[in-house]
Amino acid sequence: MCRGAAVIDIRRHNANFCREHFLRLCRDQVSKAIRRFGMLQPGERVLVAVSGGKDSLALWDILVGLGYAADGFYLGLGIGDYSDESAGYAHRYAESRSLTLHTVDLPAAHGFDVPGGARAAKRAPCSACGLSKRHLFDEAARRGGYDALATGHNLDDEAAVLMGNTLRWQTEYLGRQLPVLEARDGFPRKVKPLVRLSERETAAYCILRGIDYVVEECPMAVGNKHLAYKAALNDIEVQSPGAKHDFYFGFLERASERFRAEVERDRGNLAPCERCGSPTDAGVCAFCRLTERATAEAERKGAIQLEVRKTPSEAVARATRERSKKERA
Amino acid sequence: MCRGAAVIDIRRHNANFCREHFLRLCRDQVSKAIRRFGMLQPGERVLVAVSGGKDSLALWDILVGLGYAADGFYLGLGIGDYSDESAGYAHRYAESRSLTLHTVDLPAAHGFDVPGGARAAKRAPCSACGLSKRHLFDEAARRGGYDALATGHNLDDEAAVLMGNTLRWQTEYLGRQLPVLEARDGFPRKVKPLVRLSERETAAYCILRGIDYVVEECPMAVGNKHLAYKAALNDIEVQSPGAKHDFYFGFLERASERFRAEVERDRGNLAPCERCGSPTDAGVCAFCRLTERATAEAERKGAIQLEVRKTPSEAVARATRERSKKERA
Numbered sequence: 215m216c217r218g219a220a221v222i223d224i225r226r227h228n229a230n231f232c233r234e235h236f237l238r239l240c241r242d243q244v245s246k247a248i249r250r251f252g253m254l255q256p257g258e259r260v261l262v263a264v265s266g267g268k269d270s271l272a273l274w275d276i277l278v279g280l281g282y283a284a285d286g287f288y289l290g291l292g293i294g295d296y297s298d299e300s301a302g303y304a305h306r307y308a309e310s311r312s313l314t315l316h317t318v319d320l321p322a323a324h325g326f327d328v329p330g331g332a333r334a335a336k337r338a339p340c341s342a343c344g345l346s347k348r349h350l351f352d353e354a355a356r357r358g359g360y361d362a363l364a365t366g367h368n369l370d371d372e373a374a375v376l377m378g379n380t381l382r383w384q385t386e387y388l389g390r391q392l393p394v395l396e397a398r399d400g401f402p403r404k405v406k407p408l409v410r411l412s413e414r415e416t417a418a419y420c421i422l423r424g425i426d427y428v429v430e431e432c433p434m435a436v437g438n439k440h441l442a443y444k445a446a447l448n449d450i451e452v453q454s455p456g457a458k459h460d461f462y463f464g465f466l467e468r469a470s471e472r473f474r475a476e477v478e479r480d481r482g483n484l485a486p487c488e489r490c491g492s493p494t495d496a497g498v499c500a501f502c503r504l505t506e507r508a509t510a511e512a513e514r515k516g517a518i519q520l521e522v523r524k525t526p527s528e529a530v531a532r533a534t535r536e537r538s539k540k541e542r543a
Numbered sequence: 544m545c546r547g548a549a550v551i552d553i554r555r556h557n558a559n560f561c562r563e564h565f566l567r568l569c570r571d572q573v574s575k576a577i578r579r580f581g582m583l584q585p586g587e588r589v590l591v592a593v594s595g596g597k598d599s600l601a602l603w604d605i606l607v608g609l610g611y612a613a614d615g616f617y618l619g620l621g622i623g624d625y626s627d628e629s630a631g632y633a634h635r636y637a638e639s640r641s642l643t644l645h646t647v648d649l650p651a652a653h654g655f656d657v658p659g660g661a662r663a664a665k666r667a668p669c670s671a672c673g674l675s676k677r678h679l680f681d682e683a684a685r686r687g688g689y690d691a692l693a694t695g696h697n698l699d700d701e702a703a704v705l706m707g708n709t710l711r712w713q714t715e716y717l718g719r720q721l722p723v724l725e726a727r728d729g730f731p732r733k734v735k736p737l738v739r740l741s742e743r744e745t746a747a748y749c750i751l752r753g754i755d756y757v758v759e760e761c762p763m764a765v766g767n768k769h770l771a772y773k774a775a776l777n778d779i780e781v782q783s784p785g786a787k788h789d790f791y792f793g794f795l796e797r798a799s800e801r802f803r804a805e806v807e808r809d810r811g812n813l814a815p816c817e818r819c820g821s822p823t824d825a826g827v828c829a830f831c832r833l834t835e836r837a838t839a840e841a842e843r844k845g846a847i848q849l850e851v852r853k854t855p856s857e858a859v860a861r862a863t864r865e866r867s868k869k870e871r872a
Contacts (some may be wrong), residue, residue, distance in 0.1 A: 227871060373753075382789055383797045383798050446775040447775075450775055460710070463870070473801070493754055539785065541788075541792070
């Protein structure tokens with residue numbers, strides 16, 4: 215029985231923790247996830263996708279503490295002040311710990327920012343952003359020769375994504391929602407070592423470790439469905455502590471593999487993108503197509519605003535929405 | 544284009560309805576569910592489980608309107624004034640339409656009520672109630688020689704049950720959550736013809752058809768998880784109209800069968816209950832065991848209150864909770 219002053223209570227563990235035991239709990243939970251899912255081997259080189267927020271900075275700090283050779287990668291998304299501010303937190307953390315932080319600036323390197331890319335591709339901002347991040351994180355890990363790419367997705371994130379995938383029974387997404395995706399065909403191994411920690415815990419970890427992080431949510435994400443699913447799960451967690459954990463880990467234990475076979479079967483054959491060399495099943499990869507549309511849009515600005523035709527993927531999405539509405543009638 | 548005055552808007556259909564078109568919509572949705580899932584054949588005799596609430600009275604009214612030979616069955620659960628009041632609504636509807644309503648009173652026929660049964664069996668009230676209803680509904684349908692037993696579960700009910708089953712990934716329950724369970728081994732066919740209607744719609748149907756129903760929720764259900772799941776789904780539906788429909792019907796179309804094989808495989812061999820003759824895989828059926836405990840408890844009242852030992856099923860539930868807590872640590 216520890217006599218230290220409690221700094222946090224965690225209802226799903228039905229326990230209070232002092233500073234030292236809480237920090238140890240966080241490290242132990244990350245260790246446990248890494249071991250359980252075979253995420254990393256001792257001494258491997260890891261690239262951590264760092265946003266400047268609590269999750270990615272806590273992840274980086276814990277991985278370094280556990281002895282992994284972990285460098286950071288910051289991607290500037292061109293979301294106004296929010297991106298500048300986030301970059302500052304990432305850089306200050308790296309400098310204070312003498313860690314290596316690689317950076318890429320989307321507008322400088324590729325000629326468009328997330329708001330512009332979303333407009334040009336007629337995608338939701340979070341969709342254009344996710345596509346850009348996946349592509350550029352993968353590329354950075356591959357070029358740097360890292361063994362794995364680690365992202366700061368926590369239990370709240372994964373449970374909310376799972377809720378979205380389940381509410382729509384998106385069987386392909388369900389089959390791919392795993393804490394580890396093995397390296398294949400030019401994609402690096404991708405791991406989510408924070409899946410056993412909630413966002414309240416990563417925030418507390420940063421505060422107790424003196425890590426400053428950007429507190430604001432991304433302004434582009436306001437009102438998106440992911441946040442609505444988080445709110446719904448928070449309400450359920452209040453009534454049933456542990457509900458999020460059981461939802462996510464119960465899925466991995468008892469349901470995930472029921473959706474996996476068809477994902478393996480339906481996997482397209484990958485070949486290098488004609489423009490950037492990244493693996494793709496579409497000739498030109500989705501990021502290069504986004505870049506093309508976004509930079510063309512940027513050039514057109516100031517000239518006559520042309521009627522932008524619907525993109526094929528948008529037409530499909532619209533048809534799906536219409537069909538869904540009809541089926542309810 | 545109808546010129547009638549709109550009485551209700553339904554956001555998931557993105558439309559307003561006048562009285563006549565709304566009533567037709569309700570009947571059409573029930574017809575569609577019956578046809579799509581092969582619930583009933585024309586002219587079949589149906590026993591409707593009637594609680595006195597909006598769903599079961601709307602169901603009975605619609606089935607009669609569609610030409611089915613539908614009788615009602617009311618089960619008095621002994622939940623104080625709530626049961627008396629509910630019975631009144633069921634009887635008044637049946638009388639006003641000259642329909643046949645069978646009734647059984649749990650305390651009079653079996654010597655215990657739901658609150659007492661729950662206490663004696665150390666079950667949640669909704670659990671003791673559900674067990675009693677399933678048993679006595681089945682028995683009434685079997686004894687009356689009905690082709691099917693129809694219950695008033697609506698889209699909100701089924702979506703909330705599905706959310707509970709999914710949050711805990713209770714694979715056995717997921718494999719059995721179907722709008723039709725075929726007759727087998729002495730169990731009647733069970734059908735849920737309201738799965739395409741929301742509870743707001745069944746309430747509006749009753750009001751427009753002049754059907755009085757008990758408005759209060761059952762007092763035993765206050766604070767149960769089912770209501771919390773309904774609230775969570777209501778929040779999601781506000782942001783994404785049609786979300787409940789897509790959740791439930793998407794499950795039936797794309798996920799349900801992934802959970803069904805093991806339910807078929809793990810089915811126990813059924814034999815008549817030693818006491819009541821109902822099909823069971825346990826010698827004495829669960830309802831007869833509940834009755835035994837509840838009546839023994841009732842007899843003991845007034846005498847010395849004995850220490851009631853934990854029942855085996857409770858010990859299992861406790862062990863499961865403990866194991867679950869440990870796995871999160």
